Amino acid sequence: MAWKSYELDREAQKLVLAAKQRDEKSLNQSYKMRMAVAYGLERFWGEHLRLVAKEREKSLYWKETWDALVTIMAKAGVEIPNDPVKVDNTSEIQKMSDRLWKLDIADQRVALAVLTQLCDCIVWWTQRYKG
Numbered sequence: 001m002a003w004k005s006y007e008l009d010r011e012a013q014k015l016v017l018a019a020k021q022r023d024e025k026s027l028n029q030s031y032k033m034r035m036a037v038a039y040g041l042e043r044f045w046g047e048h049l050r051l052v053a054k055e056r057e058k059s060l061y062w063k064e065t066w067d068a069l070v071t072i073m074a075k076a077g078v079e080i081p082n083d084p085v086k087v088d089n090t091s092e093i094q095k096m097s098d099r100l101w102k103l104d105i106a107d108q109r110v111a112l113a114v115l116t117q118l119c120d121c122i123v124w125w126t127q128r129y130k131g
Contacts (some may be wrong), residue, residue: 012121023057030126034119
């Protein structure tokens with residue numbers, strides 16, 4: 001099996017630059033993202049919902065990072081749920097959360113490892129671009 005690059009560093013750079021362009025203050029979320037990985041996929045995914053009403057740019061940064069993880073994992077053959085939900089629709093949130101909780105444990109571990117590395121790259125790029 002040949003080695004395949006999933007370009008985590010490149011994806012992280014794109015995420016950081018997009019966040020910086022929208023609102024440089026949202027770059028402070030990079031460190032929070034890296035710390036949140038330890039709490040699991042469900043909590044990481046849900047953070048964008050918490051922020052959406054009051055801090056839209058920060059929420060978008062979290063959601064774009066989640067979307068990047070989903071895309072990267074799909075390239076690796078692992079499906080990570082990413083249902084569209086509305087912050088005021090508890091039923092949709094519950095269904096999405098349930099899908100994350102029911103992921104195969106091996107897939108969860110791989111996704112968390114990839115998310116950890118992606119967030120490490122995001123922190124690195126944030127340190128380079130933060131004003």
